[in-house]
Structure formats: C-alpha cells, structure tokens
Amino acid sequence: MKDYKKVNEEIEVPQGLVDQTKALMNQRVKPRGFIFKRVAFAVCCLFVFMFSIPLVHSFNAPKEIEKEFVFNYHDKEGELATFETGTTKTNDVVLFYETIDYKDAIVYFPFLTQINVSSELNYKDEQYGYIYNNETKQKEYGANLSLTYRNRLESKDSSEVINKEITLLVEDKRTPSCFGEMVNINKKQSIDLYETRIKEDEYVSAVFKDDQYRYQISFKNISKKDIQAFISSIL
Amino acid sequence: MLELLDLNHEEVVDYYKDLVYKLACSQVRNESVAQDVFQDVFLRYIRNKKKFENEDHRKGWFIKVTINCSRSYFTQTYMKREVPILMDFADNNKAENYIYYYVLKLPRKYRLVIHLFYYEELSSKEISEFLKIKETTIRSQLKRARVLLKEYMKEDGFDERL
Numbered sequence: 001m002k003d004y005k006k007v008n009e010e011i012e013v014p015q016g017l018v019d020q021t022k023a024l025m026n027q028r029v030k031p032r033g034f035i036f037k038r039v040a041f042a043v044c045c046l047f048v049f050m051f052s053i054p055l056v057h058s059f060n061a062p063k064e065i066e067k068e069f070v071f072n073y074h075d076k077e078g079e080l081a082t083f084e085t086g087t088t089k090t091n092d093v094v095l096f097y098e099t100i101d102y103k104d105a106i107v108y109f110p111f112l113t114q115i116n117v118s119s120e121l122n123y124k125d126e127q128y129g130y131i132y133n134n135e136t137k138q139k140e141y142g143a144n145l146s147l148t149y150r151n152r153l154e155s156k157d158s159s160e161v162i163n164k165e166i167t168l169l170v171e172d173k174r175t176p177s178c179f180g181e182m183v184n185i186n187k188k189q190s191i192d193l194y195e196t197r198i199k200e201d202e203y204v205s206a207v208f209k210d211d212q213y214r215y216q217i218s219f220k221n222i223s224k225k226d227i228q229a230f231i232s233s234i235l
Numbered sequence: 236m237l238e239l240l241d242l243n244h245e246e247v248v249d250y251y252k253d254l255v256y257k258l259a260c261s262q263v264r265n266e267s268v269a270q271d272v273f274q275d276v277f278l279r280y281i282r283n284k285k286k287f288e289n290e291d292h293r294k295g296w297f298i299k300v301t302i303n304c305s306r307s308y309f310t311q312t313y314m315k316r317e318v319p320i321l322m323d324f325a326d327n328n329k330a331e332n333y334i335y336y337y338v339l340k341l342p343r344k345y346r347l348v349i350h351l352f353y354y355e356e357l358s359s360k361e362i363s364e365f366l367k368i369k370e371t372t373i374r375s376q377l378k379r380a381r382v383l384l385k386e387y388m389k390e391d392g393f394d395e396r397l
Contacts, residue, residue, distance in 0.1 A: 001353045007335040008354045013256040017270050018248060021277050025244045 237290035247293075248277055254294070254355065255301050261350040262305035264339050272304045279304070295365040298355075302347065302366075337387045345380035348373055 242250060255276050259269040279300055287293040338349050351357045351365075359377065363370040 001334065001349075003334040004338055004349070004353050005356075008257050008261075008350075011257055011260060013252045013273070014270070017256075017273060018252055021274050022245045022248055024274060025248070025277055025281050 239287055239289050239293065244281065247280065251294070251297050255297055257354065258298065258301045258347075258350060259305055261339070261346050261354075262302065262343060263308055268308055272301065272308060275304045276301050291361075298351070298365050306343075333388075333391075334384075337384050340387055341380055341383055345376060345383060348376045349380050349384075352377055 240246075240250070252273070256269060256273050259272040259276070260266065263269050263272060276297065280297070283296070285296070287296065338346060341349065347366075348362060351362045352359070357365070359370050359373040362368075362373045366373070
C-alpha cells in the first residue's frame with residue numbers, strides 16, 4: 001500500500017484551479033450576516049418612514065397652547081349668555097370694552113390675576129369701557145382702562161410680581177352679523193406691532209388680523225420689546 | 236489535537252488543497268469532476284457559518300464535505316447517463332500505479348477508508364470520528380477493502396504485491 005501513497009503524492013493540484021478557486025472565494029466573501037443586515041436595515045428604514053409620517057404631521061400641526069388669549073365679541077344684550085360659552089378659567093379676568101358703535105368687546109386674559117380700574121369713569125363719552133370681573137361677576141366701568149397684571153410666564157419665579165400699566169383700546173371693524181364669534185389669536189394670525197401716539201401718550205399697538213376683522217390692542221407706557229415678549233409668552 | 240490556525244481563505248485553500256483534491260479524485264475517479272468538487276467544497280467553506288473548535292474539526296469538516304460533494308455529483312441526472320473517464324494514473328503502466336488502479340476499482344465506501352487510512356494516515360478511530368461511523372465498521376471496511384484488492388490483483392496476477 002506504500003505505492004498507493006506514493007502515487008497520491010504525485011498527484012498535484014493544478015495551480016490554475018487553486019488560483020481560480022481563490023478568486024471565486026474572494027468574489028463571494030461577504031461579511032457575516034450580510035443579507036440579514038441588509039434586511040434589518042430595510043426594515044428599520046421602513047419603520048422610520050412609517051413612524052415619521054405622524055411625527056411630521058405632529059410638527060406641522062397647529063401648536064396647542066394652554067394659555068388662551070381670546071377676543072370674544074358680543075352684542076350688548078347677550079353679553080353674559082355668550083360670555084359663559086367662552087374659555088375663561090379660574091381667576092380669569094374678562095375685559096369689556098365698549099366701542100363707539102356700542103358693541104361690547106370681551107377679552108379673556110388668563111394671565112391676568114389682578115385688575116385695577118382707573119379712577120376716571122365716563123359713561124357719556126362715546127368711547128368708554130368696562131371691565132367684567134369674573135370673580136365678582138360685576139362690571140366695572142372705566143375709560144382708558146389701567147390694568148396691573150402679573151405676567152406668570154415672564155416671571156419664572158412666581159414670587160416675583162411684574163407690575164405694568166396696560167391701556168387697552170379695541171378697534172372694532174366688525175359687522176353686526178358676526179357678533180358672538182370667537183376669534184382665537186393662537187391660530188396662524190400674523191401679529192404686527194407698531195408704536196403710535198394718541199393725544200400725549202405713547203402706545204404700542206398689537207394688531208391681529210384674520211379673514212374678516214382687524215383687532216387692535218394698544219399698550220400704554222410699555223416698550224415694544226416688552227410687548228413682544230408678552231405676546232410671545234402667551235402664544 | 237492541533238489548535239485552530241488563524242488562516243484566511245486563501246491560506247485555507249493552500250492548507251487543505253491536497254486533502255480535498257486527492258480525496259475527491261479517489262472518490263469521483265475523474266480529474267475534471269474532482270476539480271468541480273474541489274471548487275464546490277471551498278465555496279461551501281466560504282458560505283459555512285460553523286465555527287471550528289480546532290484544526291482537526293476543520294479537517295473533519297473538509298473530509299465530510301468533500302465526500303458529500305462527491306456523492307452529490309453522482310446523484311446528478313446527467314451523471315447517471317454517463318460513464319466517467321478514469322484518471323490517467325489509473326491507466327498508467329508504471330508498476331506503482333497498479334495499486335492505485337485497483338483502489339479505484341473498489342466500491343466508493345472502501346475507496347474512502349483506504350484513502351483516509353493509507354494516504355491521509357488517519358487511524359481507524361480518527362476516521363470513525365470524522366465520518367461519524369463506528370470504529371469497528373471502519374475496521375471491517377478496511378479489512379473487506381483489502382480482501383477485495385487482493386482478489387482484483389489475484390485475478391490479474393499481482394497478488395504478491397499486497
């Protein structure tokens with residue numbers, strides 16, 4: 001049987017075969033789990049794609065803001081009835097402002113916790129207003145309403161009280177048929193700020209527009225920068 | 236027991252080419268078919284995800300896969316219709332080639348144990364471990380293979396060589 005071994009030893013593996021085999025092996029060498037990784041990657045991409053759709057929608061969705069800043073207009077007779085449908089919360093103070101054509105304006109300021117009415121009351125004046133205090137359920141009349149408020153959003157430390165005087169003037173350009181409609185400035189309304197002078201006082205006016213109306217609030221003795229911060233804090 | 240060598244694919248080919256090719260030759264008895272088997276075995280090695288414990292484990296894997304590849308070659312439909320041309324060595328008239336010729340005449344299972352025992356110089360125990368066959372079976376196959384070889388050679392008047 002030694003001859004058998006001898007003959008076998010004489011058999012040589014063709015070098016061409018060896019080279020070809022090596023080339024084939026190198027061609028086919030792929031990292032372990034190559035297919036699995038590709039499939040896993042595809043599945044991950046699919047999941048990311050699927051979950052990104054609602055995510056993108058949530059980004060694009062209108063931002064829901066807890067602090068509502070609502071202009072709510074009512075006619076004079078139905079003020080209380082329609083008022084109750086509003087979105088005031090506890091401690092909210094509602095500001096009524098009566099315009100020249102005797103339409104009431106209700107402004108909900110959830111961030112107002114304290115309100116002072118200026119001493120000047122003028123019922124006969126065409127432009128006069130009154131404040132409806134949500135806690136006392138009473139109207140408090142006054143012209144050039146002077147408010148002291150605590151801006152809870154500006155002051156992170158609740159102990160700090162920022163006292164500022166605000167005078168609100170509402171320019172109403174509504175038509176009577178739209179009374180009672182609620183306009184929420186949290187929606188995508190553009191807010192323009194501009195400085196104006198009424199008589200001897202300087203005001204910063206914030207103007208909100210929607211498809212039908214133009215709403216204006218004028219802030220007295222407050223800088224434009226503060227108003228900007230004030231508006232951005234509530235939106 | 237030889238520790239597992241750190242070989243890349245090309246080094247594995249160089250290390251096991253003789254084992255695979257010669258075993259394939261003894262199994263399929265045809266050089267071109269043996270070359271096919273050779274490539275097939277190494278390509279299976281590439282696809283193989285099994286982790287080898289030691290070099291004997293890898294060697295056993297190559298032996299087993301070479302046998303399986305050779306066997307599957309004969310099960311192919313076209314092979315059932317064809318008679319392979321025997322290797323040149325089997326026709327060689329050199330005196331030492333006779334024994335190779337008679338080994339190739341043996342049934343495949345006997346060729347296998349003869350090859351592993353006499354060329355690869357594996358013990359019957361090692362062969363049994365590699366092939367997962369009982370050692371006693373290996374021994375009896377070796378014995379029968381020798382008897383058959385003797386008979387073949389006796390028929391041709393070469394019995395004195397054994």
